Amino acid sequence: MELKKLHITPNTIDLKIKLPASKSISNRALILNALSYSPYDIQNLSDCDDTRVTIKALDSNDRSFDIGAAGTAMRFLTAFLAKTVGEWVITGSERMKQRPIKLLVDALNSLGARIEYIENEGYPPLRILGSALTGGEIRLNGGVSSQYISALMMIAPYMQNGLKIILEGNVISVPYIRMTMQMMKEFGVDVLFENNTIDVKPQVYSPIQYKVESDWSAASYWFEVLSIAGKGRIMLEGLYQNSYQGDSKVAELFEQLGVKAEYKPEGVLLTPNGNYVSKFEYDFVDQPDLAQTFAVTCCLKGIAFHFKGVQSLKIKETNRIAALINELAKLGFILFEPAEGELAWSGERCKQEEDIRIATYEDHRMAMAFAPAALVMPVSIEEPQVVSKSYPSFWNDIEKLLA
Numbered sequence: 001m002e003l004k005k006l007h008i009t010p011n012t013i014d015l016k017i018k019l020p021a022s023k024s025i026s027n028r029a030l031i032l033n034a035l036s037y038s039p040y041d042i043q044n045l046s047d048c049d050d051t052r053v054t055i056k057a058l059d060s061n062d063r064s065f066d067i068g069a070a071g072t073a074m075r076f077l078t079a080f081l082a083k084t085v086g087e088w089v090i091t092g093s094e095r096m097k098q099r100p101i102k103l104l105v106d107a108l109n110s111l112g113a114r115i116e117y118i119e120n121e122g123y124p125p126l127r128i129l130g131s132a133l134t135g136g137e138i139r140l141n142g143g144v145s146s147q148y149i150s151a152l153m154m155i156a157p158y159m160q161n162g163l164k165i166i167l168e169g170n171v172i173s174v175p176y177i178r179m180t181m182q183m184m185k186e187f188g189v190d191v192l193f194e195n196n197t198i199d200v201k202p203q204v205y206s207p208i209q210y211k212v213e214s215d216w217s218a219a220s221y222w223f224e225v226l227s228i229a230g231k232g233r234i235m236l237e238g239l240y241q242n243s244y245q246g247d248s249k250v251a252e253l254f255e256q257l258g259v260k261a262e263y264k265p266e267g268v269l270l271t272p273n274g275n276y277v278s279k280f281e282y283d284f285v286d287q288p289d290l291a292q293t294f295a296v297t298c299c300l301k302g303i304a305f306h307f308k309g310v311q312s313l314k315i316k317e318t319n320r321i322a323a324l325i326n327e328l329a330k331l332g333f334i335l336f337e338p339a340e341g342e343l344a345w346s347g348e349r350c351k352q353e354e355d356i357r358i359a360t361y362e363d364h365r366m367a368m369a370f371a372p373a374a375l376v377m378p379v380s381i382e383e384p385q386v387v388s389k390s391y392p393s394f395w396n397d398i399e400k401l402l403a
């Protein structure tokens with residue numbers, strides 16, 4: 001097993017980090033570029049695994065695709081292939097075969113698609129008989145994954161009757177639905193999203209030249225580094241205040257955890273603000289990918305926390321709730337679930353392990369969220385290469401702290 005041993009004890013921190021491009025924006029831009037038959041190359045496309053699998057599928061002459069561990073690629077391509085004439089097979093990693101897709105498949109089949117399960121009902125791999133879709137009106141539970149909704153929205157302009165989606169339940173990850181809507185508008189189509197109803201009339205996309213922003217979820221690990229270190233300055237290049245990414249909320253949230261973020265023309269400058277709250281409370285329903293960053297930061301700063309809105313973490317790259325509970329216990333922190341969809345730490349401690357080896361469960365965010373713990377104690381991160389799912393140069397950037 002590969003192991004990354006780390007203990008970071010910098011005298012000063014003065015870094016410039018070129019963050020990876022957003023994988024969420026990259027994967028949408030690729031689908032929209034394909035749907036608009038664009039002659040342009042997308043600029044600043046991410047080079048991460050989740051984007052590479054989408055590029056490979058869209059560029060290939062194959063009929064069978066393995067999208068590995070990429071949730072967005074699985075969901076977006078399922079919808080894309082459902083409306084593309086031909087017979088297709090789509091599969092993914094062992095974990096992807098446990099991540100639910102039934103709501104999306106049922107929705108597509110009710111709109112005129114023909115999709116079958118090859119192994120287990122409700123899960124990839126899928127056999128898709130692609131054809132023109134009739135569209136119409138559907139009701140969809142918005143509480144499982146917004147990726148199903150984004151996937152349906154992007155192909156909606158090409159449905160014969162357009163598409164009206166009435167979202168039911170507590171809709172999660174709404175900023176990602178808004179990101180899809182904004183990008184569709186940039187590619188020249190009208191989308192209405194009001195009162196839990198999304199309406200897309202039959203239309204055609206227009207190709208545009210598109211440049212992808214840097215990734216705010218990746219930025220969160222640098223906020224964590226500065227918060228834990230409590231000193232230094234870090235310039236994160238290519239980030240803007242008015243971002244389509246809901247995870248840009250990280251800048252405001254870290255004001256409570258010792259970090260000041262200033263917007264400069266080249267990016268965001270992080271410096272300490274000396275302000276650490278005694279208890280951190282937040283509902284992560286709009287920013288599920290930030291939860292791991294905050295759990296590790298709070299524990300290492302001795303700040304009790306109570307998170308809500310984290311129910312979707314159980315169906316991501318791993319069960320992130322279980323993974324956080326297991327791995328933070330190795331560092332000496334006892335977390336618990338006050339209720340379904342919640343995670344908390346009330347200050348309870350256990351004995352820290354002597355030789356700390358953090359398991360990453362094939363989850364890039366476990367590796368990246370735990371790496372800054374090395375500013376406090378020596379840690380080894382198992383299977384560090386998992387970071388390539390969203391941030392291939394993460395370890396090169398972390399090594400700048402050792403220089």
Ligand SMILES: O=C(O)C1=C[C@@H](OP(=O)(O)O)[C@@H](O)[C@H](O)C1
Nearest residue numbers: 024072145146147173176288312
């Ligand atoms: O649409 C997207 O790009 C994403 C949506 C979110 O998933 P859910 O909608 O499943 O929460 C997020 O966790 C994922 O990393 C990316």
Ligand SMILES: C=C(OP(=O)(O)O)C(=O)O
Nearest residue numbers: 069070071072289316317
């Ligand atoms: C949940 C994530 O990705 P996906 O669902 O696209 O696999 C993530 O990157 O944290």
